[in-house]
Amino acid sequence: MIIAEVPLKLTLFGEHAVVYEQPALAMAISEKMIIKVKSNEKMIIKSNSLSIKGIKVDLNDLKLESEETGKILSYVIGALSYFKEKKNALIEIESPVDPSVGLGTSAAVIVGIVSAYSRFLGYELTNEEIAKISHNIELSIQGIGSRMDTYTTALGGLIYFPKDGGYEILDQNLELTAGYIKRVTTTKDILKYVRNMKEKNFEIFNDIINTIGKITDKAKNLIKDGNEEELGNLMYINHGLLMSLGVTYPLVDNLVSTAKNLGIRGCKISGGGGGGAIICTNDVKAEILLNTIGARIINCKKSEHGVMIKEIN
Ligand SMILES: Nc1ncnc2c1ncn2[C@@H]1O[C@H](COP(=O)(O)OP(=O)(O)O)[C@@H](O)[C@H]1O
Ligand SMILES: C[C@@](O)(CCOP(=O)(O)O)CC(=O)O
Numbered sequence: 001m002i003i004a005e006v007p008l009k010l011t012l013f014g015e016h017a018v019v020y021e022q023p024a025l026a027m028a029i030s031e032k033m034i035i036k037v038k039s040n041e042k043m044i045i046k047s048n049s050l051s052i053k054g055i056k057v058d059l060n061d062l063k064l065e066s067e068e069t070g071k072i073l074s075y076v077i078g079a080l081s082y083f084k085e086k087k088n089a090l091i092e093i094e095s096p097v098d099p100s101v102g103l104g105t106s107a108a109v110i111v112g113i114v115s116a117y118s119r120f121l122g123y124e125l126t127n128e129e130i131a132k133i134s135h136n137i138e139l140s141i142q143g144i145g146s147r148m149d150t151y152t153t154a155l156g157g158l159i160y161f162p163k164d165g166g167y168e169i170l171d172q173n174l175e176l177t178a179g180y181i182k183r184v185t186t187t188k189d190i191l192k193y194v195r196n197m198k199e200k201n202f203e204i205f206n207d208i209i210n211t212i213g214k215i216t217d218k219a220k221n222l223i224k225d226g227n228e229e230e231l232g233n234l235m236y237i238n239h240g241l242l243m244s245l246g247v248t249y250p251l252v253d254n255l256v257s258t259a260k261n262l263g264i265r266g267c268k269i270s271g272g273g274g275g276g277a278i279i280c281t282n283d284v285k286a287e288i289l290l291n292t293i294g295a296r297i298i299n300c301k302k303s304e305h306g307v308m309i310k311e312i313n
């Protein structure tokens with residue numbers, strides 16, 4: 001059996017702007033998705049965290065026969081379809097969180113399947129190759145998207161993504177308090193909404209994302225200097241700009257305002273938005289506040305490792 005352990009991720013700064021060639025900062029965390037692949041008579045996919053009504057899937061042809069199923073399984077099928085060679089397997093996905101919460105679950109599913117299924121077929125891919133292949137798969141499914149989530153979950157650590165491509169792994173650590181609330185929408189739909197806003201208000205949109213880019217670059221320097229106070233301020237500003245893009249959520253906007261009033265150094269939505277993940281500078285008050293809105297607290301200790309593949313006989 002092949003087991004891939006994939007860290008989830010938090011976006012610290014620059015979500016959405018990174019899709020439009022602005023920089024971003026993301027961190028792999030200790031919450032891990034586990035993907036197991038083992039030989040089987042038929043192709044079977046099992047997931048502990050998906051509930052699908054009226055499912056009809058033809059796994060021999062990797063064909064989805066209902067819209068609902070298509071949405072939910074599209075990342076799994078997309079990752080498996082990358083491989084022209086097929087060998088029947090039981091594929092088990094164990095996620096520590098609900099799907100679609102801004103923690104890179106889509107990227108983790110792809111990275112996990114690409115890693116485990118390629119090893120199952122006898123290939124040895126590097127983490128960099130896994131990141132690149134997974135990014136192309138995520139992009140082909142979503143139609144829009146950056147390299148941030150797939151690279152962060154495949155490579156691990158705290159990563160700065162510059163404007164002009166590539167990535168830089170930073171040595172520093174960040175102590176955060178984070179949690180998530182369930183969301184009704186998906187990143188794919190929010191990305192379409194943002195692209196629509198760009199088309200309607202081109203100049204204003206560009207000003208907003210350029211400013212987010214400047215915030216991200218400043219944040220990178222503050223992380224290097226260990227200036228948590230200023231970094232926290234930038235989290236509030238970044239949240240405000242995400243609100244102006246229309247990708248936040250009233251309950252989270254209230255929480256972020258309350259966090260500021262309580263003297264928490266920084267707080268913002270993290271990831272695609274519309275609910276989902278929220279990060280604050282490390283503070284017990286932040287944990288209490290997140291609990292008041294029913295958020296599930298997550299383990300956001302940095303994961304130095306990206307995806308790890310084990311073979312068990
Ligand atoms: N445990 C899981 N098993 C299978 N697919 C999953 C799982 N978690 C997430 N996904 C896939 O990822 C999609 C969510 O993607 P997205 O909205 O980008 O969420 P996130 O913001 O967490 O990355 C789900 O609709 C599903 O297709
Ligand atoms: C909004 C975006 O910047 C991050 C989305 O993250 P998530 O899927 O919500 O974890 C999209 C992207 O970078 O592809």
Ligand SMILES: [Mg+2]
Pocket residue numbers: 104105106107149187
């Ligand atoms: Mg995603």
